[in-house]
Amino acid sequence: MSRTIYFDNNATTQVAPEVTEAMLPFFTTYWGNPSSMHTFGGQVAKYVDKAREQVAALFNAKPSEIIFTSCGTESDNTAIWTALQTNPTKKHIVTTSVEHSAILQTAAFWERNGYRVTRLGVDEKGRLDMDEYAAALTPDTAIVSIMYANNEVGNIYPIPQMAEMAKERGILFHTDAVQAAGKVDIDLAKVPVDMLSISGHKLHAPKGVGMLFVRKGLIFRPFIRGGHQEAGRRAGTENVPYIVGLGTACDLARAHMEEENVRVAALRDRLEEGITANVPDCLVNGDREHRLPGTTNIAFRNIEGEAVLLMLDRLGICASSGSACTSGSLEPSHVLSAMKVPFKYAHSSTRFSLCRYNTQEEVDFAIENIPAVIKTLRELSPFKD
Amino acid sequence: MWNYSQKVQDFFLKPHNAGPLEDANAIGEVGSLACGDALKLYLKIDDKGVIQKASFETFGCASAIASSSILTDMVIGMHVDDALKITNADIANALDGLPREKMHCSVMGQEALEAAIRQWRGEPALPKTQEEGKLVCKCFNVTDLTIIKAIRENHLTTVDDITAFTKAGGACGSCRDEIAEILETELKRMNGELPDAAPAKSEARPEAAAKPQVTFGATPSMLTNLERMQKVMTAMQLIRPQLQADGGDVRLVDINGKTVTVELTGHCVGCPASKATLHQVIEQILRMQVEPDIVVKEAGD
Known part of the structure; x- marks a missing residue:
C-alpha cells in the first residue's frame, strides 16, 4: 500500500513544484536580508516586491495593501487586534458560530477581556441568516469577522453583500478567506471588505507564510511590533523564500482558478455521487448550491468518524473528520453542531477535499472501495436502525 | 493518527x-x-x-x-x-x-x-457504580462512584485524568468543580489523611496499588509543573510502604522539572542495594505513573 490518494486539501496542500523551484534560489544564492544597505542583501527586496504584486493580482488589490505574515492565524489575530485598537470606544465583535478556531478563540479571548461577542447561528445547511446579521450590527460594533468559505463543509458565504451591509453602517469588516483563496474569484476592487486573510499552505505554497490584505486608507496598528518591515505594519525579517513561494502560488492559483471550478468541481461531484449512490443512509452536509469546488462532507449513519478515517487510511485515502473521538467530545464538531446535524450522522461526518492534482482514477478507486468500509463498520455497530 | x-x-x-x-x-x-x-x-x-x-x-x-x-x-x-x-x-x-x-x-x-x-x-443491567452512585456528569451520565473507582484503580491525580478515563466533565464542563472536590477527597483518603469511606464495592482490590500502572501508549505527556509535582507526590505515597516493609523509607527533597531528588532513610541508608532501589523501584514507578522521562537523584549526589 504505497499509493497515497490525498483528499485532504482543506487541511493542507502539496507545495506546487513550480513554487518549490521558485523558492530554492532564496535558500542557496539570494539569502540576504532585503533591508540591508549593501547590494547583496538589498537586491532581494525586489523579489519580495514582485511577490507582493503577484499576491495583489490574485485579488485585484494594490501591492501596498498586502502585508505578509507567518500564517492565516496570525493574519486573523492581527485583523481583530487592529480593529479593536483603532476603535477603542467600541466593545462589540460580530462573528459566526462556524468560524475557524483562529477567529473563534481570538473572539473568546477578547470576550474574556470585556468585549461582547455575537456569534451568528446557521441553519441545517450551515447557511447564515441575513436578518440575524443585520440585527447584530450596532453602533458599538468594532468589527465583523466572517469567513469567506467554511473549512469543514465548504459553504461559501455572501461576503460581498455582508461587507456592504457593514460598510453602510461604518463598521470594519474582515474575512478569513483561507479556504476561499484561489478557488473563489475575489475582486477586492468590488468586494468592500476592509481586511482579508489568506494562508500559503492551503493554495500550494508552503506552511509558514500568510497574508493580510488591509485596504488603503485604513488606520492600522501592528500586532507584531519591532522593526520597520512591511512598512512598519508587521515586524520581523521577511521570510523571503516563502514570500516568493506565496507569490508564485498566487500566480498559479489565478491561472488554475477556472480548472478548480470546472474539472475539480466535476471530480468532487463524481466522488460525492459515487459514494451516496453506493452507500445507503448517508447524507451530504452543507450548502450544495454555494460551496467550494473541491469540498464534500458526507455523513454515514450509525458509525463513527475516526474508525472511518483509519479504514480509509489503510486504503491510502487521506480524508478528515469533524469528529475527534476523545473523552471531551460530546459534540462532533462546532460546525456540525451549529448545523444541528443529527447524532446518528454527525459522528461519522467525513470531509473529502480535492485539488487540481487529483485525478479521476483516484476518485474511482475511492468510489470502488469506500462502500465496503462503511459496510464493515456498520456490521460492528450496535445501532442498526 | x-x-x-x-x-x-x-x-x-x-x-x-x-x-x-x-x-x-x-x-x-x-x-x-x-x-x-x-x-x-x-x-x-x-x-x-x-x-x-x-x-x-x-x-x-x-x-x-x-x-x-x-x-x-x-x-x-x-x-x-x-x-x-x-x-x-x-x-x-x-x-x-x-x-x-x-x-x-x-x-x-x-x-x-x-x-x-x-x-x-x-x-439491574447497570454497572454497580452507576446504579448506586450519585449523578455528577449529566452530559455523559457519570456518577461519583464511577469517578472514585477510576481514581483508585488508575491512580488518577487531575481532573483532566478523570475526563480522559470516564469522559466526566468533558462536554459542558459544568461539573468540573464537583469532580475536583471528589478527587481531593479521594486523594486525601488514599494518603490516609481521611478515613476510608468504603467506596464502590466492585473495586477494592488491595493489590491494585502495587500493580504496575497502565501504560499510556505513545501519547506524549504534557504535564504542567504543578500537575507533575502532584503526580510525583501521589506516587511517592505508593512507593513508601514498599520501602517501609524493608525497614527503610524515602523522603521527597525536591522536584525540579523532570528531576526528582529524594533522600533514602532508615535501613536504606548505606544499603548496598540502595542505588538499585533508587533506579529500579522509585524511578521506574515514577516513570510509569508520572512521565516516561523522569530522572531520580539522591540528595547530595
Missing part, C-alpha cells in the same frame, strides 16, 4: 467475536450515540457461571472497537466471579496500552462486562 499500539490496530482491523450472539443469556449495554461511543456486549454463561461465548457490537473509534474485542477474548472460559475482577487497566494493558485520551474506551468495556454479568444474576 496511528498513535495506537500494534495490538489496537490488529484488533480494530480484524476484530474477534464481532456481531450479535444468538444464544446470549447476558447482555450489557453502555454508552449512547449521543455520547460518541457505545458498546453492546453479549455473553453466553453456563450453569456453573463460566462464560462460554462472548461477542460485541461497538459504535466508536478504533480503540473502542479494539477494547471491546479483546475483552471478549479475555472473558471466554472465565468464571463470572473472575471476570468481575477485570479492571479497565487490565483491558488497556492487554492492548499494550491506550492513548490517554482513549482510556475511557477501556472503562466502557469493564462497565459493559459488569452490566452483563449483573443482568445474568438478575440484578
